[in-house]
Amino acid sequence: xxxxxxxxxxxxxxxxxxxxxxxxxxxxxxxxxxxxxxxxxxxxxxxxxxxxxxxxxxxxxxxxxxxxxxxxxxxxxxxxxxxxxxxxxxxxxxxxxxxxxxxxxxxxxxxxxxxxxxxxxxxxxxxxxxxxxxxxxxxxxxxxxxxxxxxxxxxxxxxxxxxxxxxxxxxxxxxxxxxxxxxxxxxxxxxxxxxxxxxxxxxxxxxxxxxxxxxxxxxxxxxxxxxxxxxxxxxxxxxxxxxxxxxxxxxxxxxxxxxxxxxxxxxxxxxxxxxxxxxxxxxxxxxxxxxxxxxxxxxxxxxxxxxxxxxxxxxxxxxxxxxxxxxxxxxxxx
Amino acid sequence: xxxxxxxxxxxxxxxxxxxxxxxxxxxxxxxxxxxxxxxxxxxxxxxxxxxxxxxxxxxxxxxxxxxxxxxxxxxxxxxxxxxxxxxxxxxxxxxxxxxxxxxxxxxxxxxxxxxxxxxxxxxxxxxxxxxxxxxxxxxxxxxxxxxxxxxxxxxxxxxxxxxxxxxxxxxxxxxxxxxxxxxxxxxxxxxxxxxxxxxxxxxxxxxxxxxxxxxxxxxxxxxxxxxxxxxxxxxxxxxxxxxxxxxxxxxxxxxxxxxxxxxxxxxxxxxxxxxxxxxxxxxxxxxxxxxxxxxxxxxxxxxxxxxxxxxxxxxxxxxxxxxxxxxxxxxx
Numbered sequence: 151x152x153x154x155x156x157x158x159x160x161x162x163x164x165x166x167x168x169x170x171x172x173x174x175x176x177x178x179x180x181x182x183x184x185x186x187x188x189x190x191x192x193x194x195x196x197x198x199x200x201x202x203x204x205x206x207x208x209x210x211x212x213x214x215x216x217x218x219x220x221x222x223x224x225x226x227x228x229x230x231x232x233x234x235x236x237x238x239x240x241x242x243x244x245x246x247x248x249x250x251x252x253x254x255x256x257x258x259x260x261x262x263x264x265x266x267x268x269x270x271x272x273x274x275x276x277x278x279x280x281x282x283x284x285x286x287x288x289x290x291x292x293x294x295x296x297x298x299x300x301x302x303x304x305x306x307x308x309x310x311x312x313x314x315x316x317x318x319x320x321x322x323x324x325x326x327x328x329x330x331x332x333x334x335x336x337x338x339x340x341x342x343x344x345x346x347x348x349x350x351x352x353x354x355x356x357x358x359x360x361x362x363x364x365x366x367x368x369x370x371x372x373x374x375x376x377x378x379x380x381x382x383x384x385x386x387x388x389x390x391x392x393x394x395x396x397x398x399x400x401x402x403x404x405x406x407x408x409x410x411x412x413x414x415x416x417x418x419x420x421x422x423x424x425x426x427x428x429x430x431x432x433x434x435x436x437x438x439x440x441x442x443x444x445x446x447x448x449x450x451x452x453x454x455x456x457x458x459x460x461x462x463x464x465x466x467x468x469x470x471x472x473x474x475x476x477x478x479x480x481x482x483x484x
Numbered sequence: 485x486x487x488x489x490x491x492x493x494x495x496x497x498x499x500x501x502x503x504x505x506x507x508x509x510x511x512x513x514x515x516x517x518x519x520x521x522x523x524x525x526x527x528x529x530x531x532x533x534x535x536x537x538x539x540x541x542x543x544x545x546x547x548x549x550x551x552x553x554x555x556x557x558x559x560x561x562x563x564x565x566x567x568x569x570x571x572x573x574x575x576x577x578x579x580x581x582x583x584x585x586x587x588x589x590x591x592x593x594x595x596x597x598x599x600x601x602x603x604x605x606x607x608x609x610x611x612x613x614x615x616x617x618x619x620x621x622x623x624x625x626x627x628x629x630x631x632x633x634x635x636x637x638x639x640x641x642x643x644x645x646x647x648x649x650x651x652x653x654x655x656x657x658x659x660x661x662x663x664x665x666x667x668x669x670x671x672x673x674x675x676x677x678x679x680x681x682x683x684x685x686x687x688x689x690x691x692x693x694x695x696x697x698x699x700x701x702x703x704x705x706x707x708x709x710x711x712x713x714x715x716x717x718x719x720x721x722x723x724x725x726x727x728x729x730x731x732x733x734x735x736x737x738x739x740x741x742x743x744x745x746x747x748x749x750x751x752x753x754x755x756x757x758x759x760x761x762x763x764x765x766x767x768x769x770x771x772x773x774x775x776x777x778x779x780x781x782x783x784x785x786x787x788x789x790x791x792x793x794x795x796x797x798x799x800x801x802x803x804x805x806x807x808x809x810x811x812x813x814x815x816x
Contacts, residue, residue, distance in 0.1 A: 303795060
């Protein structure tokens with residue numbers, strides 16, 4: 151009896167051990183980060199003039215996709231998928247741009263708060279439908295993508311509206327030094343402020359629990375239905391942020407959903423979040439968004455056909471997923 | 485003593501709720517046809533001038549390409565998959581024919597486009613079947629690859645220009661004897677082959693078996709990867725055929741022409757009673773599903789609703805129908 155007690159380590163982990171454990175848990179993210187560094191070096195080699203302008207372009211394009219990716223990542227972690235992200239972004243975008251037209255900055259703030267609540271609400275509707283009808287999430291969110299798209303068309307038929315000035319200033323231009331675009335800082339800060347406390351909370355833990363094994367989560371006392379609904383609500387919230395960032399970067403609201411849903415799924419998978427759920431975080435997917443953007447800009451610079459970048463994205467996605475399943479197959483055999 | 489008495493007052497089995505449920509579960513096509521009839525009656529009441537042979541012919545013509553793309557979804561869903569690359573493959577095939585027909589002639593152009601589509605399907609099938617990539621991801625990625633390659637091709641051929649050959653226009657757009665759409669000549673044989681193929685051949689049963697219970701299928705000796713590779717090749721070829729018809733119907737070809745058919749094709753299969761989880765569904769239901777979607781669109785258009793309202797109703801109908809199926813087919 152006492153022997154068993156003795157084997158429990160009583161001393162605290164040294165920082166090296168702690169770091170090693172942290173690195174083991176985040177191998178994929180660190181690998182992505184390493185790849186990103188290599189890619190930046192490569193970019194600098196082929197294009198010595200790559201600097202503030204290029205970085206800011208990538209960041210501005212990455213802002214809406216980054217939020218869409220964060221939105222998708224949360225629902226995938228909790229074992230679902232949301233194909234209506236781009237439609238929700240379009241709806242939020244047109245509502246924001248219409249309401250902000252010719253209004254004061256203060257009113258703009260109220261609009262921002264309002265559409266964030268709208269995003270939460272749309273997510274709640276998606277989640278409730280998934281849980282109540284027990285229809286596969288792909289089907290429900292695919293159908294709801296029609297609904298949100300239609301709602302966006304009801305608000306505005308063609309791109310229009312405008313953005314209040316402070317919202318544009320929040321996303322465009324550098325902050326402090328030239329090399330640091332506001333869009334990138336905004337993305338990282340907003341995602342971190344929402345996600346880090348969430349991930350450490352009881353709810354965040356339930357997301358992972360439900361995503362990795364619903365039955366086990368249920369038997370451990372997690373309310374599976376409520377957790378799923380809240381995961382979709384978080385997705386809606388991030389989709390609303392994505393919609394706001396569309397308005398901020400284009401100063402327009404466009405009722406046609408942009409190419410965000412499926413590229414976000416791609417970035418989520420590249421970022422190390424398992425489509426089976428319960429695995430990964432938000433850091434990896436965001437790095438993946440930057441990598442994809444950088445590859446696209448490199449190809450443009452190399453005068454390669456822009457469209458080959460689309461091909462490259464597809465090929466990279468397939469390669470990464472194949473690699474992932476190959477590793478898993480070997481693990482399960484070992 | 486009381487037992488025979490109870491038996492005699494037992495309700496007619498045809499009237500109990502559970503027998504209705506069984507009917508819905510095993511023969512979803514019966515309630516679907518009923519729903520289609522109801523929709524047509526409603527259309528007739530709201531818009532009497534919508535119900536005539538001309539309108540019927542136009543609706544049929546629009547439903548054919550949608551139904552063929554929905555076949556792709558049906559077949560892949562039977563195995564628990566999905567094919568999100570049909571839009572890109574269909575657009576690219578139509579575009580390929582339009583750009584090649586000038587130099588190569590129609591037959592060769594179509595053959596080249598079919599081979600290209602089959603190659604795409606082969607790669608998808610190998611990814612899904614051999615490397616076990618999730619079909620959603622694999623077909624999504626292939627859609628990106630196909631769209632990118634089609635765009636590259638578009639830039640290469642921009643000098644030669646594109647034109648839809650008259651034969652394709654006839655096939656996709658015109659009517660025989662004023663009321664029979666020409667594209668039925670492609671559709672009917674295709675649907676019959678698939679219908680019989682799913683019901684009567686070993687390959688058809690393997691699709692159901694793999695979707696219903698992959699482990700049981702493997703233990704019974706089915707080689708899932710071979711079935712899946714062939715399946716995705718079939719799906720891509722079907723998508724290419726639909727792409728020809730869509731190009732002919734619109735008398736134009738572009739690399740994104742068929743994209744708007746992608747989500748409705750999934751919807752048609754789901755409404756037709758095919759389960760996205762695999763093992764349940766069929767061709768017949770999908771045809772009725774495609775007809776239902778086309779009739780709804782025509783009705784809403786004729787009522788002068790904005791596209792917005794059509795979109796919203798579309799989405800809500802899909803959720804409602806799918807929820808009804810889930811309720812009915814749930815094991816009790």
